[in-house]
Amino acid sequence: MNVYKALTIAGSDSGGGAGIQADLKTFQELQVFGMSAITAVTAQNTLGVQGVYPLPVEAIEKQIESVGTDLGADAVKTGMLFSADIIQAVANKVKQFGWSRLVVDPVMIAKGGAPLLQEEAVQALKTYLLPLAMVVTPNIPEAEVLTGMTIHTLNDRREAAKRLHDLGVQYVVIKGGHDDDGEEAVDLLYDGDEFSYFTSKRIETKHTHGTGCTFAAAVTAELAKGRTVKEAVETAKAFIQAAIEEELGIGHGHGPTNHWAYRRKFFE
Ligand SMILES: Nc1ncnc2c1ncn2[C@@H]1O[C@H](COP(=O)(O)OP(=O)(O)OP(=O)(O)O)[C@@H](O)[C@H]1O
Numbered sequence: 001m002n003v004y005k006a007l008t009i010a011g012s013d014s015g016g017g018a019g020i021q022a023d024l025k026t027f028q029e030l031q032v033f034g035m036s037a038i039t040a041v042t043a044q045n046t047l048g049v050q051g052v053y054p055l056p057v058e059a060i061e062k063q064i065e066s067v068g069t070d071l072g073a074d075a076v077k078t079g080m081l082f083s084a085d086i087i088q089a090v091a092n093k094v095k096q097f098g099w100s101r102l103v104v105d106p107v108m109i110a111k112g113g114a115p116l117l118q119e120e121a122v123q124a125l126k127t128y129l130l131p132l133a134m135v136v137t138p139n140i141p142e143a144e145v146l147t148g149m150t151i152h153t154l155n156d157r158r159e160a161a162k163r164l165h166d167l168g169v170q171y172v173v174i175k176g177g178h179d180d181d182g183e184e185a186v187d188l189l190y191d192g193d194e195f196s197y198f199t200s201k202r203i204e205t206k207h208t209h210g211t212g213c214t215f216a217a218a219v220t221a222e223l224a225k226g227r228t229v230k231e232a233v234e235t236a237k238a239f240i241q242a243a244i245e246e247e248l249g250i251g252h253g254h255g256p257t258n259h260w261a262y263r264r265k266f267f268e
């Protein structure tokens with residue numbers, strides 16, 4: 001049996017809808033063996049973030065080394081990295097193990113507004129990690145912070161994608177979840193040459209906690225299997241659409257998406 005493996009380097013969400021938990025569930029659903037290096041523990045639920053506890057840099061490095069020196073990874077994803085020190089350490093380890101199928105989800109703030117990345121760490125993300133990335137997956141506010149431009153139109157988004165590509169990342173996906181007008185949720189992919197668009201019906205719901213993590217984890221899982229970036233984004237879009245569509249309706253606030261919905265929709 002050919003076993004594909006993916007490593008997520010991200011924060012823990014006690015509520016189970018985002019972060020490490022969303023990543024591992026998504027890897028599993030897509031039949032990829034999931035491994036993790038936890039950067040920070042968050043006390044979090046559907047109502048918000050009640051606490052953030054970053055781990056010592058050494059603890060993060062050790063986890064990555066444990067995976068890298070034994071199991072190996074076909075693809076790697078980063079999520080919440082919190083500080084410039086953590087970003088630099090993660091970038092060094094990615095280089096050390098020669099991981100080229102790297103998906104960077106530049107997590108900055110949780111849906112309720114809690115900061116998951118220190119402001120001074122944005123530059124470190126641009127300098128150390130993005131040049132190593134195969135794919136970066138910002139939402140619109142994250143793309144604005146990374147490029148320093150405001151994004152209103154699709155044209156703005158295309159310009160932002162070009163600027164992100166100039167930072168050294170091979171493929172840029174700017175997600176459209178935050179683009180509030182319109183009946184559709186449109187994600188844009190730029191490969192340095194052409195733009196592609198992945199469009200789905202926008203679902204009217206407040207249960208979108210962890211959509212970004214889940215989407216990027218699905219891209220990572222498909223890359224681990226050797227798919228092209230375009231194929232991986234296509235599957236990730238179908239995965240997140242199903243996960244939002246088939247609501248779980250749990251928790252008292254912005255609930256998590258349904259990680260098993262894609263399997264039920266397409267394979268059962
Ligand atoms: N209401 C919606 N209906 C359909 N698709 C959506 C909706 N909201 C988000 N998506 C899709 O979910 C994916 C994640 O996009 P989004 O922009 O919400 O990420 P995000 O803000 O990083 O998420 P989070 O910070 O909650 O993890 C994209 O593929 C986007 O198109």
Ligand SMILES: Cc1ncc(CO)c(N)n1
Pocket residue numbers: 010011012013018019020042044079080107109110111116209210211212213
């Ligand atoms: C741990 C963690 N990572 C990422 C996000 C973004 O959805 C979150 N809310 N929590």
